[in-house]
Amino acid sequence: MRLSRKRPILAAALALTAATLGALAAAPPVQAKAPQSGSLAVTGDPDDPVSEGRSYSFATAAGDGFNVWGTANHLTVQVFDPPAGPWTIDLSAPVGQPLTVGTYTGATEYLYESPLPGIALSGNDRFCTNGQTGSFTVTDISWGPHGYLERFDATFEQRCNYSTGSARGEVHVANPPAPPVLAVGVQVATSGTIDTRTDEATVRGTVTCTAPATVYVEGGMTQTWHGRRAEGLVRAEVACTPGAPVAWTTSSPSFTSTPFRKGDVEVTANASSYDTTYDIFVSDSATATVSLRRR
Numbered sequence: 001m002r003l004s005r006k007r008p009i010l011a012a013a014l015a016l017t018a019a020t021l022g023a024l025a026a027a028p029p030v031q032a033k034a035p036q037s038g039s040l041a042v043t044g045d046p047d048d049p050v051s052e053g054r055s056y057s058f059a060t061a062a063g064d065g066f067n068v069w070g071t072a073n074h075l076t077v078q079v080f081d082p083p084a085g086p087w088t089i090d091l092s093a094p095v096g097q098p099l100t101v102g103t104y105t106g107a108t109e110y111l112y113e114s115p116l117p118g119i120a121l122s123g124n125d126r127f128c129t130n131g132q133t134g135s136f137t138v139t140d141i142s143w144g145p146h147g148y149l150e151r152f153d154a155t156f157e158q159r160c161n162y163s164t165g166s167a168r169g170e171v172h173v174a175n176p177p178a179p180p181v182l183a184v185g186v187q188v189a190t191s192g193t194i195d196t197r198t199d200e201a202t203v204r205g206t207v208t209c210t211a212p213a214t215v216y217v218e219g220g221m222t223q224t225w226h227g228r229r230a231e232g233l234v235r236a237e238v239a240c241t242p243g244a245p246v247a248w249t250t251s252s253p254s255f256t257s258t259p260f261r262k263g264d265v266e267v268t269a270n271a272s273s274y275d276t277t278y279d280i281f282v283s284d285s286a287t288a289t290v291s292l293r294r295r
Contacts, residue, residue: 035149037174038066040079040087042123045165050126050158053165058087068149068173072098074111074118075152077171087123089171091136091154103137107158121158121167128160144178146278151175179277183210184240186217186271188288193295199259201252203267203290206245207238213275215240217248219268221290223260230254230261234269265290 039059044051058064058079065081074092092111093099104117109131111118119134120127136156144150152173159166185208192203201223207215219234232252240246254260267290272283 032067032069035060035066035068035173035175037061037172038068038077039172040066040077040089040169041171042087042121042167042169044167047163047165048167049160049163050121050123050128051167052126056087056123058082066173068152071147072143074099075149077152077173082124085124088121089156089169090118090120091138091156092118099138099141101138101141103135105135107134107136108132119156119158121156121169128158128163131161132158133161134158134166145181146280148178148278149173149175150178180210181278181280182213182273182275182282183284184208184213184215184271184273184282185284186215186269186286187245188267188269188286188290190288190290192265192267192290192292194260194262194292195251196294199253199261201232201254201260201265201292202249202295203234203265204247204249205269205286205288206247207240207271208242208245209240209273210242212242213240213273214238215246215271215273217250217269217271219270221252221260221265221267223254223258223263223265223292225258225261225263228258229256230258230265231256232260234267240273260292262292262294265292 037060041057042051043055044053046053060066064079067078067080070076076090079087090111094115095113107117107119134157136154138154140151140153142150155170157166157168188205194201215238217236221232223230232254234250236248236250238246238248268287270285274281
């Protein structure tokens with residue numbers, strides 16, 4: 001079975017690392033996800049309205065629930081299930097800059113669109129009601145593809161504008177090394193069949209994948225005969241496993257008044273799948289002139 005040349009339409013591996021975070025406008029957001037491990041510790045002075053002079057410690061190892069989200073410019077770490085209410089720490093670099101290893105001073109409550117760094121600590125439904133200032137130090141941060149956060153470690157200090165006391169703490173997030181991004185491919189075989197009783201055209205091909213995935217193949221087939229046009233659909237669902245091409249096949253009658261006939265038909269096939277690790281769709285496309293023979 002001869003196969004057509006394919007034409008990729010989506011790069012399946014878009015690497016985003018700390019060394020290439022300068023193009024922040026193109027940096028994808030981190031989806032809200034539970035890290036493999038996380039911890040948040042907070043202590044405060046008696047006059048601090050967030051901590052109220054108490055100490056708090058949360059960790060995934062202790063059964064506390066964590067979520068992490070943000071972009072290359074800022075991160076939010078939330079402990080979402082303490083009995084008295086969630087705790088959240090937001091840290092951001094100045095607008096247009098990546099959040100990277102270093103110390104950020106002069107942080108304010110303006111987290112995303114400020115020329116200054118941003119900080120916001122809240123917990124147990126307590127927060128600074130008149131703004132806040134502070135500083136923080138990022139000691140480790142590492143990114144994988146598509147905003148996948150591998151590691152984040154930071155210490156911080158926040159003072160509400162109307163308070164003489166501060167809250168201090170540290171936050172740690174760790175995930176496994178970023179797995180490869182899913183990639184799919186599709187090919188269209190250059191020979192097919194036509195059922196002369198039903199006028200159904202059958203075409204086939206193969207898909208490939210770099211990880212187990214359900215791949216959806218969609219497209220169309222067209223044939224022009226003495227100025228008249230026959231058109232049909234390409235639809236297939238494939239349980240793809242890596243290692244070798246997996247076959248797909250589809251049959252369709254013409255949905256115009258002109259039936260398919262023996263001869264050449266133009267076929268377009270688009271393969272798509274969903275990468276659950278990175279919450280992205282990946283796809284590939286192929287076209288071919290397919291010779292239909294009677295069966």
